Amino acid sequence: MNRAIHAAAEAANIDKRVSMHTLRHSFATHLLEQKVDIRVIQVLLGHAKLENTALYVQVATDLLHEVTSPLDRLPPG
Template sequence: MRKTLLSPQLLELLRLWWREGKRRGVMLPHGWLFPGRSLTDPISSRQLHRAFQEAAQNGGIHKRVSPHTLRQGIATHLLEDGVDVRVIQVLLGHGKLETTALYAKVSTRTIHAVAGPSTG
């Protein structure tokens, strides 16, 4: 299981999805938000990957992407926004800082923004 961050807007959309699914009878009372082939099983990683690829294609994204790309992007944006890497570690549910560091690819813009030591 992976953890990720949700925007308030996405959280509200997911709540609407859940309520509508329950209203239509496709969500079991103690079922999954994204059921798999059987309503009693969660969506498989393969099904999720296929849905992600289809969404990227429909969105005109031609680069190779995966659900993992989102986690990496979130970590990178948080780091670029000045969030401490240890906070990002906790938010992503990583036990080791080294794991978070793999996600934290720093952009060229961030590197150029760092001032060198003053020669005062």
């Protein structure tokens, strides 16, 4: 699997260091950006604690910018 990941990175002209963890991290981040529930991601990654999965939220900053505060939804008044 490791050789396949490195071959794919080379074919994609990725100069950065890649590993199984890179693939796992990217998978979780992309799921978050697609608004998949964090509990689903927790199960897919096999994390026993939600806190471990929550670390990926720090990376998905685009998703955080899309969140609208409930206070902003209040009618003026």
